Structures are given as C-alpha cells and as structure tokens.
Amino acid sequence: MIIVCKYRVGAIALLPLFLFAIPHLAAAQAGKAEEGRELFEQTCANCHAVDGSGNTPIGRAVGAKDLRSAEAQKMTDAQIFTQIDEGNRNMPSLSNAINQARANDLKERVSVLVAYIRELGENQTGAKKP
Numbered sequence: 001m002i003i004v005c006k007y008r009v010g011a012i013a014l015l016p017l018f019l020f021a022i023p024h025l026a027a028a029q030a031g032k033a034e035e036g037r038e039l040f041e042q043t044c045a046n047c048h049a050v051d052g053s054g055n056t057p058i059g060r061a062v063g064a065k066d067l068r069s070a071e072a073q074k075m076t077d078a079q080i081f082t083q084i085d086e087g088n089r090n091m092p093s094l095s096n097a098i099n100q101a102r103a104n105d106l107k108e109r110v111s112v113l114v115a116y117i118r119e120l121g122e123n124q125t126g127a128k129k130p
C-alpha cells in the first residue's frame, strides 16, 4: 500500500515535467522540419519540386514520385532513409549531395565566426585607442 502511494506521488510530481516537455518536443520537431525544407530545396526539389509533387521538367523525365501521395506517406522512416541513402531505380543515392550541402552550410556558419573574430579585434584596437 505504501509503495502504491509512493508511485502515485511520483507520477504527480512528474506530471509538470511531461507538460513542460510536450511543447518543447513539438518545437524541436518543427525545427527539424524547417531544416529539412532547406535541405530538400537544395538536394531534392530539382526532381521532386519544392511542393513534393515531382512536377518539374527533370522530375517528369525521370518519373520522380509525388511525395505527398498516400503511397509515399505510408513508407516507414527507415524506408525513406534507405531511399535517400541508397537511391532506387531512377533516383540516385543522395548521401554525397547531402554531405556537400552540409559542408556548404558549415562553411557559411564558420565564416560568420571569422567575421565575428574580426569584429572582436576591431573592438579591441578601438578600446586601446587613447
């Protein structure tokens, strides 16, 4: 009986944690999708179109599937992962393209740091001036 009570107290104590976590998980998911949109536009939209329809000149020529369709949406996360990683029929493996896009993003982020370090230097010389 005492043990049961303990668990109950535990569950009630944890409730605010869950309530706190849910919006944060939703925000993390939205952030992921937003990041995915950028990567999609860089590496997939040539064939699949920005809206996922596959309605581009290249997409029509190679038979790129409509990613909004029930058929595509019922693929598991793992199947979608494999499709992107290995390709299938007319779709090439896109791992290299994704790495390249990431490398470009990294360059952009690092160049922001370089600019900031220059600014630190400018402020420093500014501060030393009489």
Ligand code: HEC
Pocket: 040, 043, 044, 045, 046, 047, 048, 062, 063, 064, 065, 066, 067, 071, 072, 073, 075, 080, 083, 084, 088, 089, 090, 091, 092, 094
């Ligand atoms: C060179 C053109 C091309 C590019 C670029 C491309 N795809 Fe595809 N994609 C295709 C073709 C063609 C198919 C159909 C191949 C098949 O039958 O599996 C396809 C199929 C798919 C499918 C399976 C859909 C289904 O209903 O079976 C997914 C998921 C997919 N692509 C995601 C992506 C993602 C994500 C990217 C970017 C990382 C991407 N594709 C880039 C041409 C392309």
